[in-house]
Amino acid sequence: SLVAAHELLSDPDRRAAFDMYGDDLDSFNTQWEYEASGRRNTKDFYRNSKHITNINTKLWDKLKATPARKGEKVKIWIVEFYAPWCGGCQRFTDTFKKMAEKIAEHEPDENDDWYGVDLEVGAINCESFMPICQNEFNIRRYPTVRLVSPSFGTQHELQAHKPEPQIREDAFEVAAEWLWLFDRAMVEKIKGKDEFEEKVVNSAEFHIVLFLDGETCAPCRSAKTNALRLSAGLLTGGGGGVVSFVNCATTEMRKFCVDDVGIPQAPHAPQILGLEAYREYCSDE
Structure with a gap:
């Protein structure tokens, strides 16, 4: 409506947020009001999750500082970048939890193309840890899901709109290639x-x-x-x-x-x- 558009244009912060993250005006306004309620920095989607690590600045700095050594097991992370006010992020939580559970249940098989792949699942609340999301990964939309190796500095964006089994399969395939590269490349x-x-x-x-x-x-x-x-x-x-x-x-x-x-x-x-x-x-x- 004209009223909603006027409110958007008259608020510089609101306009800047819409230019960066907005798509549909009505859904953006709903998200903005939720964000303004003061709950945005307190709602971590996966706080009590058994299989998903909540990544903060201290943990991320530690992961980056861990050197990658040939012959040692390399941890590769699937990381979701989200904002609590994001409706798409809220709808994606069940998918991400299911994927984390399936990965935790994955049994290594020597005949498996993914044998030796060790995936960790983590999530970053970008409202709480914006410097990681912006400065380290240049996140422009939510939710964003990426495969990341903190030690080697590699990353690959996964398509969050795909069905859970396909996201998981894509992650294992890319991770398997990375392990091959980490072992052979210099x-x-x-x-x-x-x-x-x-x-x-x-x-x-x-x-x-x-x-x-x-x-x-x-x-x-x-x-x-x-x-x-x-x-x-x-x-x-x-x-x-x-x-x-x-x-x-x-x-x-x-x-x-x-x-x-x-x-x-x-x-x-x-x-x-x-x-x-x-x-x-x-x-x-």
Whole structure:
């Protein structure tokens, strides 16, 4: 109605929220009023769930800080990002609980294509832990369900609108590929200019280097997953070659990326360069 539209346009915060998350005006207004009631930060959907971990800032920081070591069991997480006022999130809770229960009941079978996959199920209340949702994952809609490896920095978005068995099957298939990649691929982080000169420029091996604008943005995580695929392909194919990445958002590497390598100023999409391309660039200077 005209009254509802006027109320929306006259409230800057309400208008900003609608621009980011709104779709249908009537449903948005219902959600907004629920949010304004003061209950938004207190209602965790899975507080008493046996099979779903409520992820907070402290736990997430701990998961990220846990190093990934070859030969050790890697935990891969299915994470739902939700807001308590979101009607779609409320309707999705039964599906997510059922999926968590089925995953907990899953018995490993050596003949199973998913043998060795260890999935954990977690949920993040984005009203309570907005920095994780926005800064780490750039969540733009609710509910969002992603497969995440905190140790390796990979992620894959799952389609929450699918039936529960299909979401679960998709998660296991992607996780199985990740385990294969984690076991075979090697993507090293280059942390400084001198290290880049030593390990890349002065190396006799063919190098492919990924230049990222941080390590947590969605395109950065997808690029790291593809870098693992590339590394695994090179190593298993017997052709040789090394895949590395540089975080251009760090203080140590920002100037180097822009001035020495020619990477665009932030924000920029992931850039990939081969060793020969880099040498040619240097020779032109």
